[in-house]
Amino acid sequence: MKSFSSEQTVAPDDLDTIFRLYSRELHRFAHRRLGDPEMAADVVQDAFLRYLTVTLDGRDGTAPTSPRFFLWRIVSNLMIDWSRRDRRRGVHAALDDVAEHFADPAPLPDRVLEGREEFRIIVTTLDALPRKCRAALLLNRVEGLSHVEIADRLGVSPSMVSKYVVTALRRCMKALAVPGG
Incomplete structure (x- = not known):
């Protein structure tokens, strides 16, 4: 993984290059933290969508100057949001997996x-x-x-x-x- 100080010079609106440079490392980071490759891919995709939104809205000079740092920050924040959402929802299981523990199909x-x-x-x-x-x-x-x-x-x-x-x-x-x- 590259450190923040060795960031390559990339234009903030060159999304294709930014994606090729940083998507794998962001995915590895998210996967390590979340433990689920699909959830990590969703987080990274959401991060790039948010980055794109900020970049498009920031044409007045407020676009991020360090795309890599900004994407890492977005991914970190999204993972925090996802874990909070999961804690609020609680543990989920398929109904078929737990029904036998709660309901007896035979009448009393x-x-x-x-x-x-x-x-x-x-x-x-x-x-x-x-x-x-x-x-x-x-x-x-x-x-x-x-x-x-x-x-x-x-x-x-x-x-x-x-x-x-x-x-x-x-x-x-x-x-x-x-x-x-």
Whole structure:
């Protein structure tokens, strides 16, 4: 790595030459500090973009006189910004990597019992329905048939199918609302 005192004389607006001279050493510096070559490349790229912005805006004589020093300063500041941002965000991990430690995909035992009891209540309620009423509900909700298709199968009107489905749903909801049916 070259020292600041041995900086070559380069025009501040000759970005191509500046990039060729300093990008590798800036990348090595950032990579050593950050430990991630991709993040280091991003920091160096951002540094050159900021340098370019300052150079373009500095046409009134305020352009940096030492491009190398100025780029090192930008890279250092960007690395500080990135580390602060990372500290604020905290540690990130993929959801798949941590989900197994926090959430059990199986329902809790009490929820399993509740589900079994609700299923038993629904089966008992459906068994107590008249045959066409039960058939209309199951053909509609389980088989996905339309009211017209169900009417053809059961030999009733589509409006009667609607009444059957509504009656069956009301009885199921009533049975589930009151424990024990």
